[in-house]
Amino acid sequence: DGGITQSPKYLFRKEGQNVTLSCEQNLNHDAMYWYRQDPGQGLRLIYYSQIVNDFQKGDIAEGYSVSREKKESFPLTVTSAQKNPTAFYLCASSIANPVYGYTFGSGTRLTVV
Amino acid sequence: GQQVMQIPQYQHVQEGEDFTTYCNSSTTLSNIQWYKQRPGGHPVFLIQLVKSGEVKKQKRLTFQFGEAKKNSSLHITATQTTDVGTYFCCVGGGADGLTFGKGTHLIIQP
Numbered sequence: 001d002g003g004i005t006q007s008p009k010y011l012f013r014k015e016g017q018n019v020t021l022s023c024e025q026n027l028n029h030d031a032m033y034w035y036r037q038d039p040g041q042g043l044r045l046i047y048y049s050q051i052v053n054d055f056q057k058g059d060i061a062e063g064y065s066v067s068r069e070k071k072e073s074f075p076l077t078v079t080s081a082q083k084n085p086t087a088f089y090l091c092a093s094s095i096a097n098p099v100y101g102y103t104f105g106s107g108t109r110l111t112v113v
Numbered sequence: 114g115q116q117v118m119q120i121p122q123y124q125h126v127q128e129g130e131d132f133t134t135y136c137n138s139s140t141t142l143s144n145i146q147w148y149k150q151r152p153g154g155h156p157v158f159l160i161q162l163v164k165s166g167e168v169k170k171q172k173r174l175t176f177q178f179g180e181a182k183k184n185s186s187l188h189i190t191a192t193q194t195t196d197v198g199t200y201f202c203c204v205g206g207g208a209d210g211l212t213f214g215k216g217t218h219l220i221i222q223p
Contacts, residue, residue, distance in 0.1 A: 033210050042201060042215040043156070058210060090155055094206075101146055101158025102211060 002027045006091050006105035012113050013078070013085065021076045021108045023091035029103070030096050032074035036060060037088040037107075046089075049074055050096070078110065086112050115140060115204045119214035127222050132189040134217035136202035145185045146206060147176060150216070151198040159187075161206075189219075197221050 004025040013019045025032065031050050035043040045058030049068040063082025068074055074093075078085045088109050092102040118137045126132050136145065144163045148156040160169055162178035162185060169176045173196075175188045189196055199216040 035213075040218070042213040045210045045212070048210045056209075099161055101148070101161060102156075102206075104155040104157070107155050 004091055004093055004103055004105035006089075006108050008108060009106065011108055011110045013110060014113060016080045018077055018079050019110065021078070021089055021091075021110070023074045023076065023105060024072055025074075025091075025093045025103075025105075026072060027093055027103060028071075029093035030071070031094045032068070033092045033094075033102065034058075034064070034066065034074070034076045035090045035092065037090060039088075043090060046076065085110055115142065115212055117142075117145075117202055117204050117212070117214040119202055119217055121217055122215065123218045123220065125220045125222060126192055128194060129191055132192050132196070132219055134187050134200050134202075134219075136185045136187075136214055138183050138204065141182050142185075142204050143182075144204070144206065145178060146203045146211065147185075147187055148201045148203060148213075149198050150201065154198075156201060192219070192221055194221055194223065 007022045033048040034046040037043050044060050046064050047066040049055035052071050055066050055068050065077045088107050090107045091105040094102045120135050146161045147159040150156045160176050165182050166180045167178040173190045177186045199218050201216045202214045203211040205212045
């Protein structure tokens with residue numbers, strides 16, 4: 001079955017650590033996105049990529065980094081510069097013209113301990 | 114980028130009652146998408162509206178796009194417990210990614 005896989009489902013980070021969230025898709029979608037969701041809130045765009053080896057900052061990119069070395073993969077690194085990283089992180093993908101919407105992964109819940 | 118306001122933020126209904134959420138923009142929108150997120154889950158795409166005055170139905174769900182393409186609504190007839198969740202309207206979706214509204218949380222009392 002085609003879809004998006006995010007791992008891990010739950011992640012705990014100590015203060016000052018960098019952590020990397022995985023996102024893999026086998027839908028052959030060109031575009032991939034990372035969103036952050038805080039409790040009871042909407043989704044905010046962190047980074048997005050329309051094509052391999054290219055990506056753009058979204059609305060809240062500070063403290064995050066990404067790479068897009070393969071079409072299928074779009075990992076997100078939460079760096080120690082992100083002061084409030086505890087949140088639900090959602091990865092999504094779409095075709096270039098998303099008339100069928102975005103397909104989301106099941107998310108990673110990151111908690112700073 | 115484009116912004117959208119969603120109202121209400123929370124809606125409590127008795128099972129069997131109807132539910133409506135509204136999405137408003139100060140600018141003309143090229144399109145609008147709607148998503149549903151179940152508690153603890155991830156957003157799932159419901160529909161995209163593109164044409165002025167467009168109305169689309171999915172079983173008990175009715176989606177409308179305003180004539181001026183500045184507002185949209187989602188109406189659920191005779192709510193069921195499976196309708197519980199947060200409904201988001203979203204704009205954009207082109208090269209710059211989707212911008213989500215803050216969502217309407219639907220709570221259903223049996």
